[in-house]
Amino acid sequence: MTDRFFPRDEFFMRLAMREADRAVEHDDVPVGAIVVHDGEVIGTGHNERELRQDPTAHAEAIALREAAARLGSWRVLDAVLYVTLEPCAMCAGAIVLSRVPRVVFGTWDPKAGAAGSVLDVLAEPRLNHRPEVAGGLLADECAAQLRAFFARRR
Secondary structure, X not given: OEOOOOOOHHHHHHHXXXXXXXXXXXXXOOOEEEEEEOOEEEEEEEOOHHHHOOOOOOHHHHHHHHHHHHHOOOOOOOEEEEEEEXXXXXXXXXXHHHOOOEEEEEEOOOOOOOEOOOOEHXXXXXXXXXXXXXXXXXXXXXXXXXXXXXXXXO
16 A cells, blocks of 8 residues: 555546546445546446446446456556545455556545455455555545535435
């Protein structure tokens, strides 16, 4: 885990935050993800669990599916996944299996995070792939999206 960010990371995280806003349109938790390859967005996703009534319709999974289709390979190599919330165990597993080399996330998830909060699937030495992970980019803004959503639901 690192907090080392690159100049374009903030730009792409803000795109992921815009994607998160789309989830609210169908009453899903506002989490957004994008996959960037050679400086180009090749996959986008936002939570669609409520919309699809699908427990696997997380932002990261949707963005990874789109990126793999665009690349024509299940290996999402030479790419960066940006996601507004620390990935859960399912999404961390998908990240490992798709061989994404770098993950940048916004805010931490102390209840279900699998990049260091609850588990650290992305750094598990027994797995065959360990991406570079940078967490905490625009953490306060990403957390504010989530807090505002849950405040409206109460």
